[in-house]
């Protein structure tokens with residue numbers, strides 16, 4: 001039996017049309033699927049849409065149509081975009097399809113039969129945005145996302161999640177590859193260790209969902225419904241389960257980091273309860289940020305893939321529209337896989353996109369292909385030359401040839417470990433080396449000291465090696481830029497790249513005398529106007545993005561809070577959320593109201609800030625509660641330490657401290673090893689800082705001033721002996737020192753000369 005590989009993306013909510021965040025995950029999955037297929041692995045790639053639940057029900061109401069009509073429309077937008085981009089999913093599941101609904105009901109019945117689902121009653125706070133019951137007091141915002149919660153009192157069915165605590169922990173322990181990367185694994189383990197409570201898996205106040213079999217006034221909880229797609233799409237629970245038998249368990253669930261808990265706690269527990277095998281790996285990736293925060297409809301900072309596809313597609317007017325789309329998709333694919341370090345958050349910008357395109361695709365790979373193949377055209381009549389034996393006379397030829405097997409292996413190792421940027425770096429290092437080889441050997445130069453025959457022999461060796469290296473590079477990068485790689489493959493005279501065999505890729509595969517195909521330009525250079533054009537397109541589209549599914553824009557003021565008081569801002573936000581309208585304005589008002597409230601309350605307190613709640617609150621609150629989180633409000637600009645937020649002039653005039661007092665503060669040099677955003681907390685970064693003797697986790701309210709990437713490797717000053725605090729369930733062990741500029745952003749303390757990690761500041 002041949003090796004198999006089953007991979008999935010999350011199924012996307014249909015409350016809003018796709019943006020490049022969704023596109024990112026789907027592109028990654030497509031690139032992996034293409035590589036697996038090229039390696040001869042029997043691959044199944046599943047994507048789809050998640051169409052039930054309160055969020056969709058409300059979006060449909062807002063758009064004045066039925067939930068089904070609404071879901072049909074948005075689901076088609078997702079699928080249409082994937083098709084325009086040529087994504088090679090094998091199946092697209094919709095949770096409103098009968099094949100899914102009946103199998104979910106079967107799973108629910110099976111879990112009941114096995115005694116893992118029971119009926120009980122529950123009153124709690126429900127977060128509609130996260131589709132989750134949360135630990136919050138009535139009236140309090142969601143501890144995860146800060147949005148308002150609703151008090152829901154219902155008779156529910158419960159899943160005995162608590163029964164799986166030990167089994168899950170054992171499973172994580174025995175299968176370290178189950179959750180990747182390591183930081184996420186640690187997070188999940190900590191979550192499970194903190195105790196699991198039974199999970200409500202039905203709702204009676206929601207209509208838009210799959211009815212509980214035998215008790216139809218209940219609908220099945222959206223996450224139980226959604227997660228099941230990974231098996232229902234394979235035919236589990238249907239008369240034809242052959243595909244399930246062949247492909248389950250999944251080899252890879254690709255997910256954004258914010259839904260790791262659902263995939264690594266609830267999903268394996270459901271499967272364990274049903275007696276089904278567990279997926280092999282859940283791989284979380286970071287967020288694509290735009291203007292420094294996670295793209296989201298509510299923030300209004302969305303970039304759509306169409307903007308990029310249309311703009312770059314138009315640079316190739318000679319192509320038919322469908323091919324222009326595929327070309328544009330390649331540009332986006334290359335950028336996302338090359339620029340974003342997979343697993344970490346990464347910023348998207350049009351400038352960076354154009355810069356990468358020009359340097360790597362137009363001037364790099366594209367230029368190399370065109371100069372090599374046109375010389376073969378000129379000197380060898382368009383036939384791949386037979387290299388002169390040995391090629392000893394050609395400087396660097398042997399080196400370059402010897403480098404290639406290592407490049408193939410390094411590319412494979414990185415790509416198969418999902419380190420796409422490193423893999424592409426390896427491929428482009430080879431592009432640069434071949435380019436350098438051509439420049440150094442200058443096959444176009446006439447040498448009067450040798451015969452024409454000798455000159456041709458010299459050229460044949462150079463151009464064969466260059467063309468062969470191009471063939472190898474092209475085969476490697478095919479999963480990333482399939483359209484362009486296929487073009488180059490055809491220009492090399494090799495026919496259909498989909499038949500290329502990556503398993504046996506080695507130097508020498510290009511047959512001399514192969515007739516080159518037609519040579520056409522590959523990557524025209526992009527100019528500055530391309531950037532302007534994309535920004536304008538995005539702005540033009542912006543108003544249409546806010547309401548889901550292009551429903552008419554609601555009156556902008558409808559949900560805007562009229563006062564700065566927190567209560568009314570929360571009410572405003574609640575209305576905006578409920579109506580799915582104008583969330584951006586309401587969120588902004590909510591944030592500033594919180595900031596104001598926090599500032600007010602701090603101004604009136606002289607003592608240290610109260611301990612933060614275990615679960616944390618809104619991002620701004622978190623920042624203010626950080627051990628010295630230098631964000632809100634700006635402390636008086638007296639010292640270099642952004643003092644604990646209230647800092648009402650801790651050193652009031654005349655109030656001097658002794659040297660002994662100062663020596664109580666242990667300041668040390670640390671180096672940032674890991675930096676990432678904290679989900680749903682705009683201002684917070686989670687850092688792992690090396691102090692020489694240990695690595696500390698520190699939460700710092702500096703996300704508005706520093707991107708995570710910019711901090712990696714940076715030396716910072718840490719207050720090392722602060723008592724630990726918990727924020728958003730994460731422990732912060734120390735404080736990072738920053739200047740707090742009135743009205744401005746925090747500025748990290750640093751050194752002009754190099755200092756060893758761990759050194760003490762005295």
Ligand code: MSP
Nearest residue numbers: 010011012013021022025050226227256287288295
């Ligand atoms: N419907 C659930 C998933 C159910 S899976 C059984 C859901 N849907 S979603 O529409 O919100 O999509 C979330 C996923 O989209 C993320 O996990 C990630 O894969 C992708 N992304 C959405 N926005 C993103 C960014 N800004 N950056 C990177 N990926 C993003 O959650």
